[in-house]
Amino acid sequence: MAPAKIQRTAEEEPDICCVPVDSCFLKGHLKTNGKAISRPPQRIQLRLKDLIMQNDVKLIDFLRDRHSTPVAQMKEPGPSQEELDAILTFATRVPDHGKIAPWRLTVYRGDVRKTLGEQFLAIASKKAPDMTDPAKEAELIRFSRAPLVVGVISTAAPHAKIPEWEQVLSAGAVCLNMVMAASAHGFVANWRTEWVAYDDEALALLGVKEGEKVAGFIHIGSSDFPTPDRPRPELWQIVSYIGEN
Ligand SMILES: Cc1cc2nc3c(=O)[nH]c(=O)nc-3n(C[C@H](O)[C@H](O)[C@H](O)COP(=O)(O)O)c2cc1C
Secondary structure: OOOOOOOOOOOOOOOEEEEEHHHOHHHHHHEEOOEEOOOOOOEEEEEHHHHHOOOHHHHHHHHHHOOOOOHHHOEOOOOOHHHHHHHHHHHOOOOOOOOOOOEEEEEEEOOHHHHHHHHHHHHHHHHOOOOOHHHHHHHHOOOOOOOEEEEEEEOOOOOOOOOHHHHHHHHHHHHHHHHHHHHHOOOEEEEEOOHHHOOHHHHHHOOOOOOOEEEEEEEEEEOOOOOOOOOOOOHHHHOOOOOOO
């Protein structure tokens, strides 16, 4: 299929959105033979429909290179409400045995991220009163490194037909789908848990109820940091074949 059309001017295009080139899902279109065409790291204008209407060739390019951006490299802007609605909608289109949606989402954004940081620090310093200044700072900014954080909360519970394990897996699928949905809208994302996902006091502050578990906190933002990939397992290390081709 022909590649999606990239629009370069905003004036005559009322339905455009801004996407940083380096983090754009469509960045494969700016490459020739795998090498990026020299282009200044400016924001280009794309039609929203061009971002959403991906063909499978672009998906292949995306999946070949996909990797996360460190939370420490994230900055504003985060998604608009409209973009966030799309990201959350796409993220929750996941396999879900029994169609029971065994997960829910909580968005942490704005000033509440700073308040949470202060509360995380209070909990952490009760446990380790001699925290260093950098450790204290890490708590204060834990939910403020990215413009927003989405909690993917597993509500898996005993069910007559659907094993709990499968419900948990579906929540994991939401997490990765959200990382990819954020990329599809020109943002970067990182799937984290960190200690706050396992501390009862922190979980209460985060609105996670008893019996629920945090599948991930997905940090979403922008970045122009050229994140290097990390080592990946070789197929021979992880694949066995049973039967002949
Ligand atoms: C369930 C889960 C929890 C994670 N929690 C953390 C974490 O607390 N801290 C951390 O540094 N990385 C954590 N990671 C790893 C980050 O997502 C990491 O950036 C990721 O492995 C990058 O892989 P990618 O480049 O293939 O997306 C977690 C990953 C998963 C799947």
